[in-house]
Amino acid sequence: MSLTDLKLLTVLAKEMNMRKAAEKLFVSQPALSQRLQNIEKQWGTKLFIRSQKGLMLTPSGEKVVQFASETLEKQERVYEEIRALETHVHGTLKIACASIVGQNWLPKVLKQFVTQYPHVRISLITGWSSEILKALYEGEVHIGITRGTTDWKGTKYPLFKDSLYLVDREIQKIEQVIETDRPFIQFKSDSNYYQEIQDWWHRQFQTFPKRSIVVDQIETCKQMTYNGIGYAILPAITINETENNIYKIPLLDERGTPIRRDTWLLGYDSAFELRQVQAFLDVVRDYSKDQPVM
Structure with a gap:
């Protein structure tokens, strides 16, 4: 055939x-x-x-x-x-990326990448970190970008860390959370992120939120918070610094250290031998050098 x-x-x-x-x-x-x-x-x-x-x-x-x-x-x-044997970088770059990173960080990196390597085709899928790992294990993509802790045994590169904040239009101090009747707006996420928030909440308040709203997407959660419907816990990567009248209270661990989420770039060694994958990694490294800690 x-x-x-x-x-x-x-x-x-x-x-x-x-x-x-x-x-x-x-x-x-x-x-x-x-x-x-x-x-x-x-x-x-x-x-x-x-x-x-x-x-x-x-x-x-x-x-x-x-x-x-x-x-x-x-x-x-x-x-x-x-x-890969040719002078110019060609081929398809297959990326699986955590949705939150795909919405807020990756577009800026890809813009720089396609400008430098216009002959490379981009194949992109987004989802939860658990779905990204599955795509890597099954060989559907060259590299994966995940959030949080990971037990990946192959090659992995740290990309950035961003802090978690309690975000609201009214609450200015953590102590006010226990007093308010406004809802805690949560978004569905991977279990490790959800557990991290739960651990912080119970360590801080030893009780459950009085009211809560659960939404499917982090962007919905963010927009409901920005419109004053309730308060939420959001990673710094999603927060628009130009938004007025929004209070950001950093989440602290039991030692008083800001709680941050790790973002990783993962892949098998064989994938990084491809010129388009190595080129993307080079662009990521150059981009990350100029980025402030979030």
Whole structure:
């Protein structure tokens, strides 16, 4: 099978619709149908079943599509290795990044990177740190950027630390938290971050918040806080220094030291041998040198 046929099968399996697949492949539906019939003849079996709702993969089709996907991935890896031998940095840089970093820190770094290395393609996924680690373990990305503590056994580089603050439009001292009836606004996060906040809260107040609101995204939490709905605990990376009438109270540990969150860049040694990955690491190091402690 040609690489074109392999690509055709993966697109069909993703879209499960002849019209949509034909549009993605820039061919007519009759031409696509004919090519699919030829591929099925080569394999000697039916790969897709048509229905009014679209396409369905047969058991044989599932195996052939898996073969097609794996072959295309191998082809991409060979392509990247060949490009690594050239003078210019080419290939695809695959990054998995914690959402909070992807929203507030990474765009500035990527802007600098794509300016220096315009031939590199960027593939980016964001999520919780646990999801980033999963993507690394499964080989879906070259590097991962995570928050908090990590037991990663491969190569890892510290990026930055940022402090945690209790943020509110009214509360100016920690002692006022226990007196207010306004809600504590929390956002869903990885368990280690959640536990860190819980430990600080119970160490500080020995009780639960009187009222609380839980939201899905940190940005929602931030906007509700900035609009005076309640108070929240936010990392410095998310806080807009130009916002007026916002009080920031640093969270302290039992020794009176500011509580900070670590951010790490992780990857396997083999990934850092790729020129585009090493180039990104160089840009990150240059960028980080000029950044103040948060």
